[in-house]
Amino acid sequence: MRAWVQDVYGSAEVMRLAEVPDPVPGAGEVLVRVAAVSVNAADWHLMRGEPRVARLDRTTFGRRAPKQPIRGRDVAGTVLAVGPDVQDWQVGDEVLGEHEGTMAELVAVPATCLARRPTGVGVVEAAALPLAATTAATCLDAGRVGEGTRLLVIGASGGVGTYAVQLAVARGAEVTGVCSTRNLDLVTSLGASAVLDHTRGEVERSSATYDVVLDLVGNRPLRVLRRLVARRGRLVLAGGGNPGEGGYLGPIGLFARGALLGRLMGVRVSVPVAKPDAARLTELVGMVERGGLRPVVERVYPFEEGGAALRHLEVDRARGKVVVAGSAQSE
Numbered sequence: 001m002r003a004w005v006q007d008v009y010g011s012a013e014v015m016r017l018a019e020v021p022d023p024v025p026g027a028g029e030v031l032v033r034v035a036a037v038s039v040n041a042a043d044w045h046l047m048r049g050e051p052r053v054a055r056l057d058r059t060t061f062g063r064r065a066p067k068q069p070i071r072g073r074d075v076a077g078t079v080l081a082v083g084p085d086v087q088d089w090q091v092g093d094e095v096l097g098e099h100e101g102t103m104a105e106l107v108a109v110p111a112t113c114l115a116r117r118p119t120g121v122g123v124v125e126a127a128a129l130p131l132a133a134t135t136a137a138t139c140l141d142a143g144r145v146g147e148g149t150r151l152l153v154i155g156a157s158g159g160v161g162t163y164a165v166q167l168a169v170a171r172g173a174e175v176t177g178v179c180s181t182r183n184l185d186l187v188t189s190l191g192a193s194a195v196l197d198h199t200r201g202e203v204e205r206s207s208a209t210y211d212v213v214l215d216l217v218g219n220r221p222l223r224v225l226r227r228l229v230a231r232r233g234r235l236v237l238a239g240g241g242n243p244g245e246g247g248y249l250g251p252i253g254l255f256a257r258g259a260l261l262g263r264l265m266g267v268r269v270s271v272p273v274a275k276p277d278a279a280r281l282t283e284l285v286g287m288v289e290r291g292g293l294r295p296v297v298e299r300v301y302p303f304e305e306g307g308a309a310l311r312h313l314e315v316d317r318a319r320g321k322v323v324v325a326g327s328a329q330s331e
Ligand SMILES: NC(=O)c1ccc[n+]([C@@H]2O[C@H](COP(=O)([O-])OP(=O)(O)OC[C@H]3O[C@@H](n4cnc5c(N)ncnc54)[C@H](OP(=O)(O)O)[C@@H]3O)[C@@H](O)[C@H]2O)c1
Pocket: 040, 041, 042, 131, 132, 135, 154, 155, 156, 157, 158, 159, 160, 161, 178, 179, 180, 181, 183, 198, 216, 217, 218, 219, 237, 238, 239, 240, 241, 242, 271, 272, 273, 274, 275, 313, 317, 318, 320
């Protein structure tokens, strides 16, 4: 099969389309023919080996490149074969899910990481969902966001942020989004009742406070974030920083300071880590089917331009999600 692989750490130029052996589904795994993949910040973190401190995790990071050379984590596609001990899936089922190495024509995925794709949800929308929407929901849970919560979402125009705004509004929260000038209308259209333009310093200048501040960027000092949180409020730190910024530690220093100093500062700090969750994904794709959640897909690249999709995310900054779907040859 063909797959987008890397041999060394670096920016999107290190990615190349290569012939690699077809995966064979092991026990508990399902072989999926990939129809669409969305790219995530997780892909450039792995591709660039950033933050550098993450490379100490030798289960994921090798000396010169990630242990899994194929990028991509989100997938929508069709079940082509099932491995031993798989009961819930059959050949021909339409699925979506989250697993490493999806920027390929085929991928073997643990059966427990997959959800059924309803007929009313297309492959592009489905591929845009798993990691970003699951992260958004996990972060809102960490902040106990519900009816009436005054929530600030920093990074509201990105893959996770566009879901976080919509899911919070659906929970009855009053949402303020932070984004750049070009994305103000987008974030308002998702249901935010106010927007702050970070390119004009509106976050730093703001005197408003919020019950929950969800930071999906990770490049602001703790004292700036602290000032935005109301008394007895919550600070949810989930931003991984921007490519090439943040030095050796990236946002890890912020997470550590937040965890240590939060209590002293009178703020409840959490640093959630989202995991693949098929039950949650089933709920989220159901919301999309019923029209209660809209994947914002900025752009769809053909499979042969997968490297350009990663470059767009890394360099240009996506609005919502970027998807790789289908083959240029079949168009
Ligand atoms: N903890 C977890 O489990 C988990 C899971 C997934 C992702 N993440 C992290 O969540 C973050 C968001 O992921 P994503 O996929 O949504 O990334 P993304 O699609 O690349 O979005 C990045 C966002 O950052 C915003 N941004 C960039 N610089 C900014 C600044 N100086 N001030 C305010 N906003 C700024 C961009 O807005 P504009 O373009 O409008 O400026 C955009 O909305 C990443 O850092 C990722 O590492 C964490």
